[in-house]
Amino acid sequence: MIPGLIVVKIGGAVGIDPEPLCEDVAALVGQGTPLVLVHGGSHETDIIAERLGKPPRHVTSVSGHQSRYTDRETLEIFAMVVAGRVNKLLVERLQQRRVHALGLSGVDGRLLEGKRKSSLKIVEDGKVKVLHDEWSGVVERVNAPLLQTLLSQGYVPVVAPLAISYAGEMVNVDGDRAAAAIAAALHADTLVLLTNVPGLLRAFPDERTLIPRIPRADIEAYFPYAQGRMKRKLLGVQEALNGGVRRVVLADGRVDSPLQQALAGKGTVVE
């Protein structure tokens, strides 16, 4: 248990500039706040995969979630981009601000462990299909002692969304849920999920319909408002709360001082 720990997830979506976030992180860390940063990288993966002649295949699972079909080749491109490009560029930016950032992915030291999902049931043209050679997974265990050791020595862990299966296979995981699992394992005070909307909207995409507060007991009732990737975020919110996180904030990553604003309660606060 690290008092006042904040876990922040920054999305990989278009329109999110990491600069204001890195400034906020530097200010908070400079005041002695322990912090873990988790990031995505889907958008950059798509761009590089396209340039490498392996365009992404986005699918809709039978449960209605949007996801990426991750065959082995796609996994290796994803790993390269998130752990080698997005992660290292974030670490570099933070180091330039004197933040003692240390990048890791979930495979490193088995930081994030889970089951591999080796096939994907999808709906395409109204039909259910099964795709094999899938390399994704869901985080079930977090190597909390590793993060605690790093935090206690003043590092800011920066985590790329990969995990390792119990059999030692690298898998692609959802960054929001990885952040939630980390927040739960470390009993974080606050989990902030930054995205490209101001929070949960009652009538997506109308930003005037932002839901500012959700009592933690009522979270289930708000799932029907979630569209697209927001469904996964709400699953993450629920997992974090069940794991003992005091407060979760879904907030806008596109604004100035995104982290300061989120911590001040701007966005959808669940507590």
Added chain:
Amino acid sequence: MIPGLIVVKIGGAVGIDPEPLCEDVAALVGQGTPLVLVHGGSHETDIIAERLGKPPRHVTSVSGHQSRYTDRETLEIFAMVVAGRVNKLLVERLQQRRVHALGLSGVDGRLLEGKRKSSLKIVEDGKVKVLHDEWSGVVERVNAPLLQTLLSQGYVPVVAPLAISYAGEMVNVDGDRAAAAIAAALHADTLVLLTNVPGLLRAFPDERTLIPRIPRADIEAYFPYAQGRMKRKLLGVQEALNGGVRRVVLADGRVDSPLQQALAGKGTVVE
């Protein structure tokens, strides 16, 4: 000081299969030997850079060393490939053998620090030219406490050859010399540099002319035998020995049990 510590550098050259090395690492680590693995990735970087439409530019410096011109775009591709692809695939392989591998690059936690070289003096068509926008460097400081912490907790650090400048800029560094700097900082017992030749050859490329032993005091006298990338390796050997490493072995990475053979003294042993 970690008794019996071994630092191993595996090259990124063509013809080197990581599989036998990973088996050797698993066997040694299983016996309780502390180990740090450093890797390259130039060859894979070249392939991916080519596919991304940014073919590598290999140059010869005025001092006669062969190197890669690393402009910012090339640096970002290099980082992506070495830290995201080569590093994570090695960690995955090792984890499958129950080695508690943890991948890092030199930017993470300022593991490897040094000066950035922002221009490159090269010889091309017999003329000296200066290339600007260079993003490489030489390791001058190693965050030894970070590696010691990880080793003491049973991790096997797997290090990608990036470093961070004092101003916080990510730079490309030579993997052999990075391994030498790590071995020196940790006062390793043995540094093993695996490559695609059997060791230092008196008449390169004739492998029957292998030099089996070099007394440490005589290393300078052997520089004239070094061809191409071997020059850098000998600089690394010298740096490691000056830093207090007991023994350095230049050995063949293409054979079965490459690490076992190197530790048994096969190759060029400097001690």
